[in-house]
Amino acid sequence: MSAKIAVLGLVIEEPSPAHRLTAKLRQRLSSAEFVDSNVYSALARLEREGLVRAREESSYEATEEGVRHFEQWLFASSSAPPLRDxxxxxxxxxxxxxxxxxxxxxxxxxxxxxxxxxxxxxxxxxxxxxxxxxxxxxxxxxxxxxxxxxxxxxxxxxxxxxxxxxxxxxxxxxxxxxxxxx
Amino acid sequence: MKPLLSLEGVGKSYLRGAHRVRVLKDVTLEVGAGQLVAVWGKRGVGKTTLLKIAARLERPDQGTVRFEGVDMAKLREAEHTRLMLERIGWVRRAGPKSDLRMMDYVALPRLAERGRRHAYGLAREALERVGMSECAGQHWGSLSDGERSLVSIAHGIVRAPKLLLVDDPTANLDVIEREQVTQLLRSLADDEGMAVLITVPDMPAVMRAHHIASLSGGRLSTPPQLPEEPLPEDEEEPPGKVIQLRSREQSA
CATH class of the missing domain: 1.10.287 (Helix Hairpins)
Structure with a gap:
C-alpha cells in the first residue's frame, strides 16, 4: 500500500498541514510503518498530479480530481496479500x-x-x-x-x-x- | 511491592488418551493490585487450568502459588473456602445451577454473611457497577452472551475481592460487547485496585490489559520489553503498576 493514497484519504477527511498528517498516519495505520518523509514525498507527488493543492498556512486540501481518484481506489477490489515468508x-x-x-x-x-x-x-x-x-x-x-x-x-x-x-x-x-x- | 498473586515454577500434566500432556511447564507469573493481566492462547492449551491452579481449585504437580504471600497449598479447606468467598472472585460463564433470578444469583456469595437485605444491597450495587441493573429480575436463559458475561463478573465482584480470576469473558461477543467487557475489567483494576487475571482466546481482548502473555505447549511467553518512550507533556501516566511476568525458560 502506498503512502500516497493514505495521505490523500486523510486530506479528504480534513484539510491539514503536513506535520498533522504524519501524526495521523502513524496513529491510524501504525502497522504500515510509514516514516515521516513518506508523507512529504506523497504530498509532493499528489500536488504534482493535481490531486491536492496547498492552502494558506501550509495546509493541504484535496482537489475534485483527488476525491475522484480516491473513490476509484476505495471502491475497486482489493488484491490478495502476498504470502511469502x-x-x-x-x-x-x-x-x-x-x-x-x-x-x-x-x-x-x-x-x-x-x-x-x-x-x-x-x-x-x-x-x-x-x-x-x-x-x-x-x-x-x-x-x-x-x-x-x-x-x-x-x-x-x-x-x-x-x-x-x-x-x-x-x-x-x-x-x-x-x-x-x- | 509484593505481588498479590504469584505462581512460581508451576507445572501440570494430564493424561489425554494414552499420552501424558504437559499443559503447564515451569510457569512463573505475578499479578499485583491494580493490574489487569491477560493470558492469550488457543482453545485447549491449559488457560482454564492456569486459572484454576491460581485459585487452588486444582493442585499443580510442581511449583508454588502464593496469594498475599501465603502458600495456597498450605491452607486448610475451611480457610480456602473463606478465601474464595471473601477475597478471590472466580468468574466463569456457566451461570447458576438452578433457575435463579440474576439478583439472587449475584447475591449468593454474600447471603451467609449478614443476612438477606445486606446481600441484596451489595448485589444491586454489583449489577449497577457492570451496567446490568435491568437484568436483576431476569433468568440466565433469557440473557445474551454479552449480558451473561457482565452478570458473571457481577457475581465475582459482589464479594469485593482483592483478586478477580476471569475465564474467557469475551467468548462469542461482538465488537461492542467485547470492548464493553474489557473496558469494565480494566476499570476494576484501575479504579477499584483489584488484581485481575483473565484468559482469552481472541487477541483483540488483550488490548485493554496492562500486561499480556501467551500460553502454548505449556510455555508462558511474554513480549520482549520495549524501551519506555516518554509520554507527551499533556498526557498523564497511564494507570497500572510495574509487573514481573515471565516464564523461566524465557528469562533463562
Whole structure:
C-alpha cells in the first residue's frame, strides 16, 4: 500500500498541514510503518498530479480530481496479500538435525508477534479508548482488529509448528535412547 | 511491592488418551493490585487450568502459588473456602445451577454473611457497577452472551475481592460487547485496585490489559520489553503498576 493514497484519504477527511498528517498516519495505520518523509514525498507527488493543492498556512486540501481518484481506489477490489515468508522456506528445507535451531527460530518469531501486539496495545493506550458504537471508533477498532487478526493467526501457526517440532524432537530422542539400550 | 498473586515454577500434566500432556511447564507469573493481566492462547492449551491452579481449585504437580504471600497449598479447606468467598472472585460463564433470578444469583456469595437485605444491597450495587441493573429480575436463559458475561463478573465482584480470576469473558461477543467487557475489567483494576487475571482466546481482548502473555505447549511467553518512550507533556501516566511476568525458560 502506498503512502500516497493514505495521505490523500486523510486530506479528504480534513484539510491539514503536513506535520498533522504524519501524526495521523502513524496513529491510524501504525502497522504500515510509514516514516515521516513518506508523507512529504506523497504530498509532493499528489500536488504534482493535481490531486491536492496547498492552502494558506501550509495546509493541504484535496482537489475534485483527488476525491475522484480516491473513490476509484476505495471502491475497486482489493488484491490478495502476498504470502511469502523466509521462515516458510526454512521450514520447508530444514533437516532433522536442524530441529533445535528451528525450534529456537520459531520461538523467536512468536516473541516478535507478541511484541507487535504489545506495540499496538501501547499505541492505543496513548489515545482515548475508541468507542465502537460510534462510526470513528468502530473504524479504528476494525482496522486495529485486522492487524491483530494477522498477528493472532501467525502466532497460532508458529505455536503449532513449534509444538510439532518439539514433539518430533522428543520422538527422535526416545528412538535414539531405545537404540542405545538395545 | 509484593505481588498479590504469584505462581512460581508451576507445572501440570494430564493424561489425554494414552499420552501424558504437559499443559503447564515451569510457569512463573505475578499479578499485583491494580493490574489487569491477560493470558492469550488457543482453545485447549491449559488457560482454564492456569486459572484454576491460581485459585487452588486444582493442585499443580510442581511449583508454588502464593496469594498475599501465603502458600495456597498450605491452607486448610475451611480457610480456602473463606478465601474464595471473601477475597478471590472466580468468574466463569456457566451461570447458576438452578433457575435463579440474576439478583439472587449475584447475591449468593454474600447471603451467609449478614443476612438477606445486606446481600441484596451489595448485589444491586454489583449489577449497577457492570451496567446490568435491568437484568436483576431476569433468568440466565433469557440473557445474551454479552449480558451473561457482565452478570458473571457481577457475581465475582459482589464479594469485593482483592483478586478477580476471569475465564474467557469475551467468548462469542461482538465488537461492542467485547470492548464493553474489557473496558469494565480494566476499570476494576484501575479504579477499584483489584488484581485481575483473565484468559482469552481472541487477541483483540488483550488490548485493554496492562500486561499480556501467551500460553502454548505449556510455555508462558511474554513480549520482549520495549524501551519506555516518554509520554507527551499533556498526557498523564497511564494507570497500572510495574509487573514481573515471565516464564523461566524465557528469562533463562
Amino acid at each position: 523466509e521462515l516458510h522456506m526454512k521450514i520447508a528445507l530444514c533437516q532433522p538435525q536442524n530441529l533445535p535451531r528451528m525450534i529456537e527460530l520459531v520461538y523467536g518469531q512468536e516473541l516478535v508477534c507478541l511484541g507487535r501486539v504489545q506495540e499496538l496495545k501501547k499505541s492505543f493506550e496513548r489515545i482515548r479508548p475508541p468507542d465502537p458504537s460510534r462510526w470513528s471508533g468502530l473504524v479504528m477498532v476494525m482496522v486495529r482488529d485486522a492487524e491483530l487478526a494477522f498477528w493472532e493467526s501467525r502466532l497460532g501457526w508458529l505455536q503449532g509448528v513449534r509444538e510439532s517440532l518439539e514433539n518430533m524432537g522428543a520422538g527422535f530422542q526416545d528412538a535414539s535412547r531405545r537404540q542405545r539400550e538395545a
